[in-house]
Amino acid sequence: MISTVTTTVTTVATIAMGATLGALATLLLILLLSAKEVSTADTRRTLTVLGRSLDVSIIPLLIVFTLIVAFKVLEVLY
Amino acid sequence: MKSELKVFTLYLILIASAEAVTCFIDPSYGLLTHSAILVSLLTLSALWHESNPASNLYLSLSLAPLIRILSLSLPLTHFPRYAWYSVASIPVFAATLVAMRVQGIRLTDVGVAFKKPLAQAGIALTGIPFGAIEYLILKPEPLASGLTFRELILLAVALVFSTGFVEELVFRGVLQKTAVEALGEKAGILGITAVFATLHIGWLNPLDVLFVFSIGLFFAFLTLETGSIVGVSLSHGITNVILFLLMPAR
Numbered sequence: 091m092i093s094t095v096t097t098t099v100t101t102v103a104t105i106a107m108g109a110t111l112g113a114l115a116t117l118l119l120i121l122l123l124s125a126k127e128v129s130t131a132d133t134r135r136t137l138t139v140l141g142r143s144l145d146v147s148i149i150p151l152l153i154v155f156t157l158i159v160a161f162k163v164l165e166v167l168y
Numbered sequence: 169m170k171s172e173l174k175v176f177t178l179y180l181i182l183i184a185s186a187e188a189v190t191c192f193i194d195p196s197y198g199l200l201t202h203s204a205i206l207v208s209l210l211t212l213s214a215l216w217h218e219s220n221p222a223s224n225l226y227l228s229l230s231l232a233p234l235i236r237i238l239s240l241s242l243p244l245t246h247f248p249r250y251a252w253y254s255v256a257s258i259p260v261f262a263a264t265l266v267a268m269r270v271q272g273i274r275l276t277d278v279g280v281a282f283k284k285p286l287a288q289a290g291i292a293l294t295g296i297p298f299g300a301i302e303y304l305i306l307k308p309e310p311l312a313s314g315l316t317f318r319e320l321i322l323l324a325v326a327l328v329f330s331t332g333f334v335e336e337l338v339f340r341g342v343l344q345k346t347a348v349e350a351l352g353e354k355a356g357i358l359g360i361t362a363v364f365a366t367l368h369i370g371w372l373n374p375l376d377v378l379f380v381f382s383i384g385l386f387f388a389f390l391t392l393e394t395g396s397i398v399g400v401s402l403s404h405g406i407t408n409v410i411l412f413l414l415m416p417a418r
Contacts, residue, residue: 099239099252099253099256100236102240107196108243111195111199111241112241112243114203115241118206118237121207135217136214137214139214140210140214143230145270146210146227146234146263146267147206147237149262149266150234150238150259150260150263151241154241154242154259157243161243
């Protein structure tokens with residue numbers, strides 16, 4: 091199922107598996123965005139800190155999500 | 169054993185297990201396991217923000233599972249093989265910069281500084297034998313073939329930045345700094361080098377994991393001695409240029 095795994099590069103052998111992994115990462119992004127929304131609505135220090143820390147994973151996952159969507163749109167158009 | 173070291177060791181084992189699940193069982197389960205570790209590290213870091221000095225280490229350590237989550241979910245197969253490393257480095261670089269901003273770490277704090285230029289040049293040259301040795305261990309397919317000299321140079325520069333600089337900024341920069349502060353010099357360096365080697369399990373070559381661990385220790389020591397990641401970044405990048413571009417094209 092896995093064809094390449096290095097420190098920063100991993101590719102899977104099947105397109106279906108790639109789609110599943112993309113969907114799982116999108117679910118994780120939704121979960122993290124929801125957690126950020128909830129934590130920043132509260133004034134407690136721990137939750138404010140958590141809200142800021144979540145950006146560490148939210149921003150790169152947004153980049154991945156943008157790429158996934160861009161390629162899906164291109165697939166549909168061409 | 170200090171409680172911080174116990175917690176760190178536990179996370180090291182968890183990350184290694186998640187890597188094993190990714191490589192030997194199923195990448196989807198691997199991604200889920202890495203996601204659970206990521207959420208747990210971010211939560212722990214926030215909970216211990218005021219009471220535990222290792223809070224920053226756990227936030228930085230979240231970059232390790234995040235690297236695998238990002239690399240698994242990126243649609244890399246849509247890109248040509250030679251562009252994979254550059255594309256994969258973009259979200260990792262973004263995550264590292266955000267982690268630094270959240271912790272108030274400046275680039276100079278993590279060794280992005282030109283100190284001792286002659287020593288850095290010497291360190292950079294160590295990438296040549298390292299690349300040749302790693303090629304003999306792994307024998308990877310060439311990253312690209314039939315390139316012109318100009319394309320080869322451009323790809324080499326991209327590889328030096330995306331693998332050399334970005335990976336060294338993560339491991340010898342942010343992670344090493346926070347680990348040394350929280351766990352002390354010896355344990356911090358050993359721990360982060362173990363995390364670095366763990367992320368190479370996917371090559372399915374125990375000798376390479378051992379080699380990467382040794383190189384990681386060497387880079388960690390040099391970073392600590394010189395206070396700069398410039399030399400080790402160049403060495404890491406040159407290692408990969410030799411490993412993926414020059415040696416396979418012979």
